[in-house]
Amino acid sequence: MKSVPIYEAKNRLSELVAAVEQGETVAITRRGRPVARLVADTGDAPEHLPQRQRAAAALAELRRLRHGVRLEGDPKAIAREGLD
Known part of the structure; x- marks a missing residue:
């Protein structure tokens, strides 16, 4: 899983979404602590x-x-x- 600081995630959102579409999970951090996670939408499967x-x-x-x-x-x- 890739970790990205929140300020960097704002600037690279399109790139991070593309990575998630390829199956990667991205943790968004604030001051080094995970606060959110980007994962692919699986729908209601x-x-x-x-x-x-x-x-x-x-x-x-x-x-x-x-x-x-x-x-x-x-x-x-x-x-x-x-x-x-």
Whole structure:
């Protein structure tokens, strides 16, 4: 990870953003101490979320999908059938 003082980051922002786009992480420092970090925007890609958030999102999606769906028959028999 590259460290850059804040006064230098102001002058080289375009260059630093280009480096971040290439996958590098840039720490911005003030008086030698990190105060911010430039990282690439990953959007809302689920693989970049913490595990707890991914699990919550998956459960919410399952709840949405099951809305109005009714299973006919014995749930255990249906599960065993799914294993075959």
